[in-house]
Amino acid sequence: MSTERHEPHGTEATLADAMHAATAGFQPPTAELVRGGLARGRRMRAVRRAQVTVAALAVVAIGGAGTVALSDLGSGSAKAGPAAPPPSVSAPPSAGATPQQHQPLTAEKALETLKTLLPAGYDVKVQSLSNPGQNGSQVGVYLLVDPHDGKPATMVNMLFSGPMGSSDDNKCWTFHAAEGIWCTNETTPNGSLRLEQNREWPASETTEDDKRGPAGGGAKQWSAGIIRKDGANIYAYATNGAVEKGAEVRTNPVLTTDQLKAIVTAPVWDTVAAADALPKPVTNKSGSAGTQTPAWGSKSDAAGSGAAAPPVHGAAPTTVKPAG
Amino acid sequence: MATDPDEFLEFATARSAQLFRTAWLLSGDWHLAEDLVQTTLGKLYRSWRRVKSADNPDAYARTVLVRSYLSWRRRRSSGEQAYGTIPDSAGPELDPALRMTLLKGLAQLPPKDRAVLVLRYWEDMSVEQTARQMGCSQGAVRNRSLRALEKMRTILGGDLQALAAA
Numbered sequence: 001m002s003t004e005r006h007e008p009h010g011t012e013a014t015l016a017d018a019m020h021a022a023t024a025g026f027q028p029p030t031a032e033l034v035r036g037g038l039a040r041g042r043r044m045r046a047v048r049r050a051q052v053t054v055a056a057l058a059v060v061a062i063g064g065a066g067t068v069a070l071s072d073l074g075s076g077s078a079k080a081g082p083a084a085p086p087p088s089v090s091a092p093p094s095a096g097a098t099p100q101q102h103q104p105l106t107a108e109k110a111l112e113t114l115k116t117l118l119p120a121g122y123d124v125k126v127q128s129l130s131n132p133g134q135n136g137s138q139v140g141v142y143l144l145v146d147p148h149d150g151k152p153a154t155m156v157n158m159l160f161s162g163p164m165g166s167s168d169d170n171k172c173w174t175f176h177a178a179e180g181i182w183c184t185n186e187t188t189p190n191g192s193l194r195l196e197q198n199r200e201w202p203a204s205e206t207t208e209d210d211k212r213g214p215a216g217g218g219a220k221q222w223s224a225g226i227i228r229k230d231g232a233n234i235y236a237y238a239t240n241g242a243v244e245k246g247a248e249v250r251t252n253p254v255l256t257t258d259q260l261k262a263i264v265t266a267p268v269w270d271t272v273a274a275a276d277a278l279p280k281p282v283t284n285k286s287g288s289a290g291t292q293t294p295a296w297g298s299k300s301d302a303a304g305s306g307a308a309a310p311p312v313h314g315a316a317p318t319t320v321k322p323a324g
Numbered sequence: 325m326a327t328d329p330d331e332f333l334e335f336a337t338a339r340s341a342q343l344f345r346t347a348w349l350l351s352g353d354w355h356l357a358e359d360l361v362q363t364t365l366g367k368l369y370r371s372w373r374r375v376k377s378a379d380n381p382d383a384y385a386r387t388v389l390v391r392s393y394l395s396w397r398r399r400r401s402s403g404e405q406a407y408g409t410i411p412d413s414a415g416p417e418l419d420p421a422l423r424m425t426l427l428k429g430l431a432q433l434p435p436k437d438r439a440v441l442v443l444r445y446w447e448d449m450s451v452e453q454t455a456r457q458m459g460c461s462q463g464a465v466r467n468r469s470l471r472a473l474e475k476m477r478t479i480l481g482g483d484l485q486a487l488a489a490a
């Protein structure tokens with residue numbers, strides 16, 4: 001059968017030699033490739049952030065929201081106890097008051113606070129923490145959370161950034177997605193909220209441009225994102241995978257969208273993650289935090305827009321090792 | 325500890341030349357190859373946490389490159405071919421006519437067949453490795469390889485020997 005036949009070695013070797021000869025004299029434009037690649041990567045990250053966060057409104061208006069107890073929400077876990085009282089919440093300022101100055105939020109502080117908001121009995125293993133300069137202009141907390149239900153621990157991540165984008169960024173998509181995939185917008189007393197059940201490769205209306213179509217792909221990714229009225233962007237998501245873009249290792253993520261909502265709207269963040277405590281997003285020359293990734297086939301952008309604006313928040317990049 | 329951009333820059337600087345040569349053989353055009361490599365590096369940066377922890381980041385990068393190329397080809401009209409010249413700044417030249425001969429031969433192959441030849445005979449990958457990179461079976465790689473070599477022999481004839489000897 002022809003498929004079992006071996007190609008004469010001579011032709012293979014000749015073609016290999018021809019390819020090497022044809023590329024031998026090249027001086028690839030390495031610096032240009034690297035600059036352009038980095039610029040595109042930064043834009044791709046900005047687009048991804050813009051897809052999961054919402055725009056800032058202007059005025060500080062905290063208040064009215066009571067303490068949210070995760071145990072009151074839908075997990076039904078017998079282990080879940082009342083949420084710990086928020087640490088050091090000061091009296092909420094009245095609308096129009098001069099915003100107080102807050103300490104810049106660090107990933108360590110975000111972790112410490114997040115732990116108080118998780119259901120009682122859930123174990124946390126830190127995968128990584130990132131402060132501005134390490135991962136763009138966000139504070140990031142990346143965890144494996146084990147609810148001790150006999151199934152593997154899975155990812156719970158939380159991201160914080162200052163005012164960015166426009167209010168349209170947080171609007172849910174409107175196409176008809178597969179069962180179990182949905183998105184809803186809510187208005188809360190202190191901001192606008194987006195709750196979503198999706199997949200790691202999100203559902204899309206079509207499969208053009210390598211998108212996954214209405215059913216999405218990969219692990220389940222459930223999320224809650226809020227843009228508070230003070231401009232803070234807080235986003236929390238949980239997957240049913242143990243590693244990024246890995247296999248599903250349990251039926252559902254360890255936190256429901258209601259629990260994630262309770263986390264991102266917890267009053268403690270109003271001070272711990274006040275807008276002036278959060279990093280400002282990296283912007284490109286046009287001042288937008290999120291621009292479209294150029295289509296393959298466009299001109300080189302090595303000289304490119306959006307390349308290297310440094311993070312604004314914080315001083316020099318810092319390094320944080322996992323706490324184990 | 326190096327930051328994400330530092331680690332990425334180190335990787336991209338070390339690997340971009342090889343990625344570019346592969347992209348050039350796949351696309352047949354200097355500017356398209358630039359674009360393809362920049363897109364590939366952008367995708368790697370976007371997922372850098374995952375890339376750097378991969379068993380073989382080089383293979384990961386090559387997979388992204390090949391799949392980006394195939395995805396791009398799917399979106400372009402089947403008749404479109406872009407085989408441009410090479411800038412003077414690209415370095416000492418092989419006989420331009422011979423180089424164009426090779427590119428035109430590759431251009432007459434379906435994109436997946438061309439990718440198989442480039443991975444196997446430029447990247448020197450085994451059938452198994454090529455199948456893994458392209459996300460297809462080893463049998464498909466063998467079939468494509470045989471078919472593409474046959475066609476290259478027909479198209480190039482004696483020019484192939486001249487190229488190899490250049």
